[in-house]
Amino acid sequence: xxxxxxxLLATFLFCVGIYGIIARRNAVLVLxxxxxxxxxxxxxxxAFQSLLFPEEAAASGLLFAVFIIGxxxxxxxxxxxxxxxxxxxxxxxxxxxxxxxxx
Amino acid sequence: xxxxxxxxxxxxxxxxxxAVLTVTSRNLxxxxxxxxxTLAGIAGVFLVLHSDFLALVxxxxxxxxxxxxxxxxxxxxxxxxxxxALDSQNKGLGLAVSxxxxxxxxxxxxxxxxxxxxAAVASPGIADVGIALxxxxxxxxxxxxxxxxxxxxxxxxLARREDGESGEPGGEAPFVAIQLSDPPVDEPSDTELVIxxxxxPETGGDR
Numbered sequence: 001x002x003x004x005x006x007x008l009l010a011t012f013l014f015c016v017g018i019y020g021i022i023a024r025r026n027a028v029l030v031l032x033x034x035x036x037x038x039x040x041x042x043x044x045x046x047a048f049q050s051l052l053f054p055e056e057a058a059a060s061g062l063l064f065a066v067f068i069i070g071x072x073x074x075x076x077x078x079x080x081x082x083x084x085x086x087x088x089x090x091x092x093x094x095x096x097x098x099x100x101x102x103x
Numbered sequence: 104x105x106x107x108x109x110x111x112x113x114x115x116x117x118x119x120x121x122a123v124l125t126v127t128s129r130n131l132x133x134x135x136x137x138x139x140x141t142l143a144g145i146a147g148v149f150l151v152l153h154s155d156f157l158a159l160v161x162x163x164x165x166x167x168x169x170x171x172x173x174x175x176x177x178x179x180x181x182x183x184x185x186x187x188a189l190d191s192q193n194k195g196l197g198l199a200v201s202x203x204x205x206x207x208x209x210x211x212x213x214x215x216x217x218x219x220x221x222a223a224v225a226s227p228g229i230a231d232v233g234i235a236l237x238x239x240x241x242x243x244x245x246x247x248x249x250x251x252x253x254x255x256x257x258x259x260x261l262a263r264r265e266d267g268e269s270g271e272p273g274g275e276a277p278f279v280a281i282q283l284s285d286p287p288v289d290e291p292s293d294t295e296l297v298i299x300x301x302x303x304p305e306t307g308g309d310r
Contacts, residue, residue, distance in 0.1 A: 002222075006152065036125065050152040059231060
């Protein structure tokens, strides 16, 4: 199996995530797009591990993907808490409304 | 084209389509469900790449926990439903940036890996993964557990409703004890309103 397929799929998912971050206005949907980008990186790591360096003793690609999944779970928890706070203070989850710190 | 390639092509097209629907869906709940579909498709990609441990972790953590968390987030914030409210004006900018980035990175990948020989898919078994995790990666593993604990406490602190936040600005609403012998309050009660509305047509008829 050629590594081209997984790498191109990961690139596509990453770019779809970037489009979502720029085009969406709802803060929860922006978080969803961030999740897409993190998962795209995971596909890259696993593809490198399985197709290019299968004999590596430390299984670096696989375990980096596991760590990224854990960090992403923490990020979702804190990010949703921040969105809830913003919704409570401003009654809106629109990221365009979050301009309190604008100079 | 081996069987691996065919299965990967099917799973990859499924995942890519679900991802596109995730960022273009006009319904918020549908977007979250398409995200769950995309994550399940990525678990399928991991299975094609023989990383069954990671596929199961993906299913448990992402499809099981994170998607449900997003559904809770969407329903608790009660955001308006509709494309006008969901997409901002810089949709064209997003399309331009992402497509240019895809062309650039995709071109680099094809240049670098286009001539790569087809390798057999091989991945360390679950026993090797466990040994590597607790032999080489113990410190990051423990740091990750501390990070999860800190995120748990931080999320509770951030999302907790503080005292008096929902009531009067000066703190808790004043506690009023009402006894049975208390005189009625000044506001007209429902029965008085009904009587008043019944009397009005009679006075109008007299004229």
